[in-house]
Amino acid sequence: MSYSPEGHARRRKHGVSHTWTVAGLFLLLAVVMWLTLGPIGNDGDNQPGSYSINHFVDGDTIAVNMNGHEEAVRFIGVDTPETHKPNTPVQCYGSEAAAFTRKLIGNNNVRLVSDPLSTDRDRYGRLLRYVYLPDGTDVNEALIKGGYGFYYPYFPFSKASRFAADEQVAISDRQGLWSACQPTPTDEGGYVSNPA
Numbered sequence: 001m002s003y004s005p006e007g008h009a010r011r012r013k014h015g016v017s018h019t020w021t022v023a024g025l026f027l028l029l030a031v032v033m034w035l036t037l038g039p040i041g042n043d044g045d046n047q048p049g050s051y052s053i054n055h056f057v058d059g060d061t062i063a064v065n066m067n068g069h070e071e072a073v074r075f076i077g078v079d080t081p082e083t084h085k086p087n088t089p090v091q092c093y094g095s096e097a098a099a100f101t102r103k104l105i106g107n108n109n110v111r112l113v114s115d116p117l118s119t120d121r122d123r124y125g126r127l128l129r130y131v132y133l134p135d136g137t138d139v140n141e142a143l144i145k146g147g148y149g150f151y152y153p154y155f156p157f158s159k160a161s162r163f164a165a166d167e168q169v170a171i172s173d174r175q176g177l178w179s180a181c182q183p184t185p186t187d188e189g190g191y192v193s194n195p196a
Contacts, residue, residue: 049111049113050109050111050112050134051065051071051109051110051112052064052109053065053105053107053109053110054070056101056102056105057072058082058083058084058097058098058101059080059081059097059101059143059149060075060079060080060101060140060143060149061073061074061126062101062105062110062131064110064112071127072124072125072127073112073126073127073128074124074126074127074128074129075129075131075140075143076118076128076140076152076157076159077130077140077144077151077157077159077160078143078149078150078151078152078163079152080093080097080098080101080143080148080149080150081093081097081149081177081181081196082094082193083095089195090195090196091181091192091193092180092181092193092194092195092196093148093176093177093180093181093193094193094196095196096148096177096180097143097148097176097177100143100146100148101139101143101148104133104137104139104142105131105133105139110132110133111131111132111133112127112131113130114127114128114130115128115129115130115157115159116158117156117157117158118155118156118157118158130159140163141159141162141163141166144163144170145166145169145170145175146170146176147170147173147174148176148177149177150183150191150192150193151163151166151167151190152190153188153189154188154190177193181193181194
């Protein structure tokens with residue numbers, strides 16, 4: 001095989017083009033994974049986005065240790081029956097929902113992820129976040145799937161259609177509060193639990 005400067009230049013140009021294409025694909029894959037899953041490897045206290053629990057408030061609210069202070073976190077897209085709301089009686093399955101959240105999270109750190117469609121905080125000043133365990137479990141969704149809470153249709157969020165579908169399955173399977181309580185539909189498409 002004879003050496004040709006033109007052939008060598010074509011092969012070299014093709015090799016460089018191929019390298020940039022592969023690098024671009026890897027970068028695109030990394031961006032898609034980050035947008036879908038959030039930052040990876042946040043299972044330690046010193047990792048960004050991963051926090052230890054200060055205390056449990058109820059089924060859909062926790063307090064975490066964040067940057068040296070306590071921060072209340074309200075789970076996006078799920079509403080559990082009330083246990084501590086002023087001027088509201090304890091609702092059916094509220095205690096069970098709170099116990100489920102405590103047991104599911106246990107002593108784990110949690111990874112907090114915001115939603116681009118949601119506000120950063122609610123009207124009470126609580127952070128609005130998806131809460132993930134180190135194994136990737138979405139605590140918000142687990143509450144709905146297990147019948148410990150309701151899909152929350154009152155504000156936009158990215159997982160709304162998935163959470164609504166999870167609720168329909170929980171209703172069909174009579175999971176948790178769907179067999180133990182008598183939830184009342186609201187005009188906005190959600191539910192509230194009856195008094196305990």
